[in-house]
Every structure is written in structure tokens, then in C-alpha cells.
Amino acid sequence: MAIAHPAGRSNRVRLVRCPACGRKLSTLRVRTSTHIASHLPEDFGLTPLGEIDARYVPRGEA
Numbered sequence: 001m002a003i004a005h006p007a008g009r010s011n012r013v014r015l016v017r018c019p020a021c022g023r024k025l026s027t028l029r030v031r032t033s034t035h036i037a038s039h040l041p042e043d044f045g046l047t048p049l050g051e052i053d054a055r056y057v058p059r060g061e062a
């Protein structure tokens with residue numbers, strides 16, 4: 001994941017590339033949060049909305 005420390009702000013980090021598609025966020029015409037929200041959970045390696053991966057359900061509840 002590409003992260004940078006903005007100049008003079010060592011206590012903050014900035015996401016440089018989208019963790020889902022790898023696009024450089026500074027070149028987009030939309031806010032970073034808008035771009036991230038345009039992806040689906042499966043773009044980040046998660047299960048689709050409404051589906052539960054049984055591997056992560058505690059024993060006895062699956």
C-alpha cells in the first residue's frame with residue numbers, strides 16, 4: 001500500500017495509491033474518499049456485501 005507523510009506533518013499519513021485498483025490518487029478528479037467508496041468490498045479482497053465468509057465465523061455459529 002502506498003502511503004506518504006505530508007511535509008511537516010510526521011504524525012499524519014496520506015494514501016498515495018488506491019489499495020483496490022492501484023491508481024494514483026493525486027491524479028483523480030474526485031476526492032479520495034469518493035474514489036474509495038466507488039469500489040466494492042470484493043475489490044479489497046473482502047466478501048461481497050450481504051455474504052459472510054464462514055471461515056471467519058466463530059465455531060458454533062456457522
Ligand SMILES: [Zn+2]
Pocket residue numbers: 018019020021022023035036039
Ligand atoms: Zn481504486
